[in-house]
Amino acid sequence: MNAVTNNVRRSPPAKLPADSAARRPPLSGVPLDELVSLLAPIPAFRVKQIFLWLRRGAASFFEMTDIPLAAREELNVRWALRSTNLAGVKAGDSAQKAQILLEDGVIIEAVLLIDGAGRKTACLSTQAGCPVRCVFCKTGGLGFKRSLNSSEIVEQYYHLKHLSGGEISNIVFMGMGEPLLNLDELRRAVLVLSHGFSLRRITVSTCGIIEGIYELAAGWPAVRLAVSVPSARQQLRNRLMPGCAGHTLEQLKAALYKYQAECKHRITLETVLLGGVNTSEQDAGALAEFAGGLSVMVNLIPWNPAGGLLFEGQPLSSPGRSEVARFRQFLEARGIKAELRRRKGTAISGACGQLGVLPDGY
Ligand code: SAH
Ligand code: SF4
Numbered sequence: 001m002n003a004v005t006n007n008v009r010r011s012p013p014a015k016l017p018a019d020s021a022a023r024r025p026p027l028s029g030v031p032l033d034e035l036v037s038l039l040a041p042i043p044a045f046r047v048k049q050i051f052l053w054l055r056r057g058a059a060s061f062f063e064m065t066d067i068p069l070a071a072r073e074e075l076n077v078r079w080a081l082r083s084t085n086l087a088g089v090k091a092g093d094s095a096q097k098a099q100i101l102l103e104d105g106v107i108i109e110a111v112l113l114i115d116g117a118g119r120k121t122a123c124l125s126t127q128a129g130c131p132v133r134c135v136f137c138k139t140g141g142l143g144f145k146r147s148l149n150s151s152e153i154v155e156q157y158y159h160l161k162h163l164s165g166g167e168i169s170n171i172v173f174m175g176m177g178e179p180l181l182n183l184d185e186l187r188r189a190v191l192v193l194s195h196g197f198s199l200r201r202i203t204v205s206t207c208g209i210i211e212g213i214y215e216l217a218a219g220w221p222a223v224r225l226a227v228s229v230p231s232a233r234q235q236l237r238n239r240l241m242p243g244c245a246g247h248t249l250e251q252l253k254a255a256l257y258k259y260q261a262e263c264k265h266r267i268t269l270e271t272v273l274l275g276g277v278n279t280s281e282q283d284a285g286a287l288a289e290f291a292g293g294l295s296v297m298v299n300l301i302p303w304n305p306a307g308g309l310l311f312e313g314q315p316l317s318s319p320g321r322s323e324v325a326r327f328r329q330f331l332e333a334r335g336i337k338a339e340l341r342r343r344k345g346t347a348i349s350g351a352c353g354q355l356g357v358l359p360d361g362y
Contacts, residue, residue, distance in 0.1 A: 023103070024080040027054055028158070029150030031191035042071060054081065055195050057158045084155045089163060097355075098159045102128070102152055106145055109355045110156035110175055112164050115342075121170040122160045124153060125355065126186055127177025132207050132243030136230065136272055136316055138306035138354050139176045140243075147181070150188035157193060171197070174205040174226070176355045180212025190221050199223055205270065210247050213255040217262040225259055226268035226299070227252070231278045232290035239312070240278070249290060256294055266295045273324055274303050275317035284330030291336050298331060298338040300324060304354050 027035065032051045036044050046067060053064045061067075061076045087107055088099040096112045111123040128145035130137070156175075161168055171193060173179040179186050186204070194202060205226040206212060216225065231237040238245040256267055269291060273279055291298065303318045310316070319327075324340065331338045 023083075024078060026080045026083040026151040026155075028082050029152070029154045029185075029189055029192060031188055032195065034188075039075075046071070050075070051195070055192065057161060082155050082158070083151050084159070086159050086162075096160075096163050098156070098163060100152075100156060100159055102148075108148065108152070108156070108176055110160055111355070112160045112168075119169045120164050120166065121172055122157050122168045123172050123175050124156045125175030125177055126153060126173055126179040126182045130177045131181065132178050132241065134207065134228075134230070134241045134243070135311050136240065136274055136303060136306075136309060138309065141306070141309055147177070147185060150185045150192065153185060153189035154192050170201045170203070172203045172205065172226075174203070178207055178209060179204050180206045180209035180216075183212055183215055187220065190223060194221055203268070205268075207241055208244055208247070208252045208255075210251055210255045213252075213259050217255075217259040222263050222265070224265050224268070225256075225263070226270050227256065228270045228272070229287065229290060230272045230274070231283060232286035233283065236278060236283075240274075253290060253294070260294060266297055269296050269298045270301060271298060272301045272303055273319045273327060274311070275319040275323060277311065277316070279319050279323050279327045281330050284327055285334065288331055288334035288336045296336075298336055299341050300328060300338050301341045306354050 027038075027050075030038060032048065035051050036047045039047050039050065042050075049066055050064060053067075058064060058081060060081065061072045061079075064072055067075075083103050085101045086098055087101040090097045090099075094114050098110050098112070100108050100110060102108065106128045108125045108128050110125055113121045113123060115121070125148065127147045129142040130139045131144040133140040133143070157168070157171065173186065190199075190202060199222050203224040203226050204216070205228065207228045213225070213227075216223070228241075229237075230240050232249055234249055237249065260267060269287070271278075271287060287298070302324055303316060305316075305318060328338050328340065
């Protein structure tokens with residue numbers, strides 16, 4: 001495996017307050033095989049029934065009517081179903097943003113996106129804040145509070161499912177934080193969420209954490225991968241994503257080759273377009289060259305305004321329509337198919353890069 005060359009490191013799992021030992025730990029984020037050991041001597045077939053209730057989003061152990069009452073009472077004394085609460089909702093035309101209160105007072109955000117065909121996508125967060133600090137991203141601008149545990153990740157899905165009033169068709173880890181800096185808890189959350197939900201409909205988006213991509217390639221549940229490449233020019237990438245400056249685009253590409261060789265999935269390259277910064281023909285040429293040899297889809301995301309963010313002292317701006325169209329043509333002239341991501345959620349600050357409530361203690 002390549003050396004780990006990112007500037008940022010994995011962060012420790014969530015630290016709960018000192019009195020949390022007295023709290024009943026939540027079961028929402030525990031994968032089935034762990035749950036069987038955790039709840040022994042309850043027989044495995046009963047634990048599976050409990051897991052299925054949890055996975056359907058049960059609100060109380062007493063709803064689990066196929067479990068003997070005595071067992072339900074005992075479970076209720078020792079364990080909680082969940083650890084988070086919905087603190088607020090902002091609703092827009094094609095998006096709803098949930099603000100979720102964690103046990104230690106931190107508030108995180110998750111977004112339900114609804115496309116033209118009515119399909120619903122849950123956009124989940126994996127960290128409170130983000131240590132990578134990309135200059136164009138509001139979450140990065142907040143700094144980093146802590147990583148989320150698997151219950152806190154899984155419960156965002158249940159809160160959004162409740163808001164959606166129906167089925168969710170896709171899950172994307174594109175909310176607050178860098179998923180591959182929280183791999184162990186993300187893996188546990190994926191194991192829970194993918195029960196009865198196809199892995200093909202789960203996408204993890206990374207800024208390009210090399211070690212994490214190799215780990216995904218080596219025997220992870222086969223989730224889809226999206227990689228943020230705001231610039232495929234090394235110097236500009238380093239300036240836009242200082243937290244990624246410790247590795248090269250060459251190392252990133254080698255990791256993506258390995259992922260693709262193992263997982264066979266097409267990779268999405270996500271390019272946030274910043275007016276006058278990364279939209280030239282040279283930028284498109286570099287991106288096309290980076291994509292060469294990989295099976296990719298390029299997703300162009302015109303920058304969503306996030307107040308107060310500066311790039312080397314200058315305010316950032318969204319690119320104009322013609323600037324976006326030209327960039328796309330430059331790519332297509334080089335044989336790279338690119339899709340424009342339709343803006344969703346900007347009205348409620350719930351679009352890519354706009355998430356971030358100032359949690360307690362910031
Ligand atoms: N940390 C992960 C996932 C969360 S960010 C990552 O970086 O991939 C999800 C996507 O939002 C990334 O592609 C990122 O480049 C993009 N993004 C961040 N800030 C943005 C903004 N203000 N406007 C548009 N896209 C943004
Ligand atoms: Fe973190 Fe992703 Fe935002 Fe960069 S774009 S600061 S990696 S959340």
